Amino acid sequence: MLKGIDPRLNADVLYVLRAMGHGDALVISDTNFPADSVAQATVHGDLLRMENLTAADAIAAVLSVMPLDTFVDDFAMRMEVVDAPNKIPDVQNEVQAAVNTAEGAERLLLGVERFAFYDLARKSYAVIQTGERRFYGCFILRKGVIGPDA
Template sequence: MLKKIPRTLSPYLLKILMEMGHGDEVVIGDGNFPAASHANKLIRCDGLGTTELLESILELFPLDTYVDTPVSLMAVGDSAAKDPEIWQSYNRILKASEEENVQIEYIDRFDFYKRSKEAYAIVTTSEKALYANIILKKGVIS
């Protein structure tokens, strides 16, 4: 065991995060996301939600400061819910981390899927909230 490693981060997920370089992307997918058919590397985090995983990952993972939007969300389609509650949680988590002025982009569902196929890895969760899929672009530690 190690100190200060969030308990929600498995050894395999830690390995993947360590392997990633500047500009690489990781997707955190909700329970409905087609992760297995899209992933180059698939990390299963069954039983966890996206918010607790995002909090844990941001403890260790620097976001890219060389791009305008290091965080991407899957845009809401023709649904009545234009601002899903889970996004408010993501904003709170981002503000609580060292990444408080992060800009977020919203990507059409099919563009999000295409970008996910190019991501370094996809982390799948048991999140039930709709539109909880998020892409993080890795930065550097200076």
């Protein structure tokens, strides 16, 4: 246990978050996402797990130590619902709230079509699979920077 570090963040996740650089992308997935096969194509190459958490809890923990990119529109993305891209399921509303809390302002998640999401995920730095069992609990976060005064 470490002081000031969210206990939901395990050593493997902390290692990857620290290793990532500005602009690198992190996938946070639900239990149905093809996380292992996608993770093999990423920079890190191995699947990370936060299995006892919902997507929103995992993202809140990650955002307690990782800033989001403020220079791009795709700072945080959600997988769109098939045939209903504007529908926002409860799991995505919960993640939106976690992002808003971390950012201190409302910054809307960018919707990405399912297969385009898979393609982006394979190009990411790493994949974290959560215990989220609700459909469309898949997200991509882009790492930002911490300024010299922080």
